[in-house]
Amino acid sequence: MYLPVVCDNIMNLISQLIIDLLSSFISIMFSTFGAGQSGADFSAKKEGLEAAARLFALSDGMAEDDEDDPLSEQGNKPEIKGKVQFKNVSFAYPSRPDTKIYRHFTLDIDSRQSVAFTGRSGCGKSTALQLLLRFYRANSGSVEVDSKDVTDINIGWLRDNIGYVGQMPVLFAGSILDNIKVS
C-alpha cells in the first residue's frame, strides 16, 4: 500500500534528475554550437584596429600647424602685383634627392610680362611653376613674388593669386562656366 507511493515518488525524483541533467547538457551543447555558428572572428577586431592605426598614421603625417598645409592660416596676405624672381635656387625633388633639378638658378620676370619657358624634357620648366606655387620648397636660395619670399606668403592666398592650367587639364562635372568659377 505504502511502498508504491514511495516508489512512485522516487521514480519521479529520478526522472527529474535525468531531465535536469538532460536540460543542462543540451544547454551546453546548443550554446557551444550557437557560438560556433555566430561566425565570430576573434582576429577581426585586431585587424580593424591595425587598419585604423595605418589610417591614422597616414593622416597624422602632417602637423596640425604645418605652414605648407593649403588651408593654413599662417603667412602674410600682401597685394600681389606679379613680379617673380628666383634667386640662386637649388632644388631636387624630395623623392629623388640625388637628382638636382636646379643648381643656383636665377630668374627675373617683371609684373605684367608674359614669358614662355622652352627647353628639353626634364630641364625644369614645370619645376619653376611648382616652386612658384610652393608645391615644393627650394633647397637653397629663394623664390620671390614682389620681392617677398613665397614661403612667407600665406599659401592659400598665394595660390589664389596664381592661375594654373596643368599639363593634363581637368574638367569637373558641370558647365564650362562652373569650371571657370572653380578656378
Place this chain on the structure above:
Amino acid sequence: MTADAADVTAKAIPIHNSDSLKNSDSVTVPTANAVPIEADLGVAKKEEQAAQVEDVEKGDIEVVDDSESIEDVAPDITGVSKRLQQYSQADILYAITGYAGSIIVGALPSGEAVLFGMITGNFFTIKDAQEMRDTNYALSMWFFLLAGLSFIGNVCMGIGLGVSGSRLTRRMRVLVFDKLMRNSMGWFDFPEHSTGELTTSLEEDSETVANVTGLSQGQRIQVFSCLAAGLIVALIYSWQIGLTAIACVPLIIGSSIIQAKYASREPSTDSLIKPATLLERSFADIVVLQAYGLQTDVSAKYSATLAPDIKYKKKQAGYSGLAFGLSQFAVFGTFSVVFYVGIKMMLSGKLAFTDFFVALLS
C-alpha cells in the same frame, strides 16, 4: 634618359610684353643648370619597361625575395581604440541597440535548450494525455516567444551594428581623405603614397575598421552571451554539469585567443613596387603599355608582386585552420567531459535508488 647638366638650357622667351616694358630684350633670360628628372614620357617608359622586360626574361628581377623579405610588422595599436571610440561616439545609440540585439541572439540557444529539455522530459514524467497536450501547447507558445525574440534580436543587431559600422567607415574615409589632400606635393611623390596605395588604403582599411564596432563585434558579443547563457542554464539545472562545463571554457576561449594572436600580421616586402602601384601605373599609362605590347610582361610582374600576399594568406590559412580545429576540438571535448560526468551522476543516482529500494525491502 639623363643628359649632361650643362647641355640643357631652359630659355625664358618673352612672348608678349605689356606696355610697361619698353624693350623686350630687357627680360632676363636665365640659364638653368638643370638635370632632367622626367624624361619624355614615351621614351622613359620605353626604356624603363624595355629594361624590365629584359630583366624579367633574364630572370634578374625577383620582385619579391623569398621568405627573408617577409616580415611580420604589426602597426602599433595602442590608443587606437580610444580614438575610434571618439569617432563612433555619435552612433552610440545604434551601437547599443546592436549590442543588445547580439546579447539576445546569443542567449537564444540556451532558451531553446531549456524548452527542448522540457519536451524530452515530459515524455518521462507526464502520463496523462490531456496534461501532455496542455503542456506542449504551452511549450509551443514559449517557442513562439523565442521566435519573436530571435526576430527582434537579429533585426536590432543587423540594423544597429550595420549602421554604426558603416558610419564609422564613412567617417574614417572622409577624415583621412580630408587630411591626405592637404599634404604637400612632395609627399605624394613617394611610391608608398602613390594613388594606387592611397586608394587601396582608403577603401580596404576603412572597410576593415568597421570590424571594431560593426557586425563583427556583434558576433563576438554574441559568442560571449551564448556561452554565458549556456553556462548559467546548465548551472541552474545541474550545478555539477555546469561546473564541469565552466572548467572547459578555457579550452574554447583559448582557441579563439590563438586565432586572434596569429592573425592579421601584414606582410612587408623589400619589393620595389606594390600591386596597387603597379595597377595604377599600368592603367594610367595604358597607351604606352599597349603601344609596346607589354601586357604579358606587366601581367607577369603583377603576379610576382602578389606573391608575398599569397604567402601571407597561406600562413594565415594555416593559423586559422589550426585555430578552427582547436575550437572544434574544444567544443566536442567539452561535450565528452560533460557527458562523462553526467552519465557518472546518473549511474550513481540509479545506484543510490537501487540501494535505497533494497534497503527498504529488506
